[in-house]
Amino acid sequence: MASSPTPADDLASLAGLPVIVGAGIAGLSTALHLNAPCVLVSNAPMGTGGSSPLAQGGLSAAIGPADSPALHARDTLQAGVGLCDERMVQAMTEAGPQTVAQLLAWGVPLAHDGNGQLALHLEAAHSQPRVVFAGGDASGRLMAEALARQVQARPDIHVLTPAQARRIVVRGGQVRGVELELDGGTQLLPTTQLVIATGGLGGLYEGATVPAAQKGGGLAMAARAGAALADMEFTQFHPTALDTGQPGQRPLISEAVRGAGALLVDETGARFTEELAPRDVVTRALAAHLAAGHQVFLDGRNLRGGRFSELFPTIHATCLQHGWDADRQPIPVRPAMHYHMGGIWVDRQCRSTLPGLYAVGEAACTGLHGANRLASNSLLEACVTGRWAAEAILQSRSGQESPWPASPPVGQVEPQEIPTPMPDTAALTVGELMWRHAGINRTRAGLQEVLATLGPRAVHDDAALMGCFVAAAALMRRESRGAHARLDHPRTLPAAQAPRRSLTLAGLEAFIPRFSPCKDSA
CATH class of the missing domain: 3.90.700.10 (Succinate dehydrogenase/fumarate reductase flavoprotein, catalytic domain)
Known part of the structure; x- marks a missing residue:
């Protein structure tokens, strides 16, 4: 494993390599599947930071004798309440057995039963026991540690830690680099292939199972660079x-x-x-x-x-x-607050709407989860999207990449008149505001208070910007579906009348009058 370079000359030697920001299971999976020199950026020692080590249940895969990927897909679609991308669900569930085999090859100590077969947990909304696990309830930690050991054995994976990504550099409508905060200050690492694997935004909420620091920083970087975010209203508690x-x-x-x-x-x-x-x-x-x-x-x-x-x-x-x-x-x-189904909108190759920018794991919105994530599908998604992103990057570097995906449709909604926040609301922290008004149950008035309060802060505050994305998307969705519940719109509409939506920073600015969070200049 490469040591963390500090002088600018050492960082310059890594210029042009694919860069992966985040060293949880999704980021580690991406690096391991690349089979080529790359840079892995982490703000904590590998296998220790973010949400991955906190995952308890395990990884869902149809490997039981009475199970099949088709049954797994059916359960996933049912949990997603009509908003899953069916092709993505099929591809992901079919990848489950291969993913389990890969984890075993990487040395993950998955539990076995008395007959020597992989042990399987049953979790909510699954019709079959299909969750492989390790250490009883230490699945995420043991998986992350095993993958980290594999990365440490790979001299072509250059690990920068502690390091923090601060800004995506965009020129000519494409990714050209990423600004990193290192011990020696902020430095630019040129790259045309950047993978966001920074996890979700659960830390925006006052009560969450994830680290408080996980407030959607990777999503904010992507949004400020011009990438579309999708399904932002679907926050799973x-x-x-x-x-x-x-x-x-x-x-x-x-x-x-x-x-x-x-x-x-x-x-x-x-x-x-x-x-x-x-x-x-x-x-x-x-x-x-x-x-x-x-x-x-x-x-x-x-x-x-x-x-x-x-x-x-x-x-x-x-x-x-x-x-x-x-x-x-x-x-x-x-x-x-536990998991965010939304994130950076990506296609089957984990490519965002910004050429050169990829997203994996919880930071990505693949369409697998729809309106409500099926338990333990998240670790499956983390592993599989890591492989898909790596394959896409390798195809790109060999000149075999397919055309870049078009931007997803943006829902047509009228601008909202956002009231001036009352003094008591303005005094709330982001976490208190999100829990109170963009939490388990929501109303139009409460969501407008979130936007009115956080809008002025969003110019320079990534947490406030992410809160605005969640609240705006929740305000657009005038129904209750899955993890999104509107007390003023309790009915679930036909899916054709309430489709999935994406939202860019420019779209957010147009949606909310007097709201103009500045986008980083190229």
Whole structure:
């Protein structure tokens, strides 16, 4: 592995190589599949930063004896509530078995059952057990560590860490470089092939299972460079995060716990929802029960297959740290922002609408998830999009690349009249504002408050800009579908009347009068 270069001369030696920003599972997968010299930019040691190491459940793939990619695709489409890209779903689910084989080849210690076959978890909205996992509930961490070891063994992958991408340089309508903040200051790394693998924007919300720093910085860079973002309104809230009683990041309680038989109960011990319904359904049931004055607990004292501490050791240890023994007592839970289905709009080759810019993993919007992500499809997407992006880059460098995709259609909507924010709203943090008005349940008035408050900050504040993208897209979608719920528009429209939409920075400026977040100059 190349050491992190500090002098400008060393950085100059990397000019022209493909650059991957982000070293989670999607970024690591991209680098490993490239089989060519490249640069991997990470703001943390490989295998440790971002959301990847926090993933508990595992990776979905149709490898069980009664399963098939067609069944996996059917479950994915059903969870996506009419907005999935069916061709993308088919391609992704068909890639599942090959992806599992690749993970094993890379040394990921996937769990096996007593018969020597890969063990499979059942998670919500899956019709079959199809989630491979590692370490019980440490799948993301063990996957990221295994891929990081593979990268370390590759001298042609040049790792820059700690480093932070700050701006995409665009000339002539194409990517020409990326500005990086290194120990020696800000430097330009010329490249014509840039991959954004920076994860999602869950950290925009006051209560989230992801690191607070993950506020969509990669998406903001892409938007300021002119790339289209899509499906920005679809923010998935996980129903069961540990209720610590404190603000900030909330520890995740994997859906696999409910798949193993844990029940959702209130303070009386009564169940109030179906535990394995789609995530948006369970999340809104919890939110409504909490709003009605109840407490909500996850009771895992009688799991199938063993004790809580045996099946989910990492989660059990986390609960103990907060004073709860999941083997002996129900643990308090509440919803938390968990995953963003939207992101940088990409095609089947992970190419954005800006030539030279690619996106993978949660930073990308492939159309796989539609309005609601099926559990554990995210790690599958991270691995597969890494391979697809690498293949596209190699084709481009050999001169065999197909024509660049056209921009996706932008929904035609009338400009909105955004009110001046009230003083109490203006005093809210971005996280509080997003949770209150762009969270589990939304209204026109609340979304307008988000835009009125964050619009003036968006010129130089990437978090505010991302909040505006989410709120604007949610304001455009005048229905309730999947993870997007409008109290003032509770009906789900026919999909043809409420299609997927993309939005550029210029489109955002046109949508909101008096709102002009400046785009970085080329």
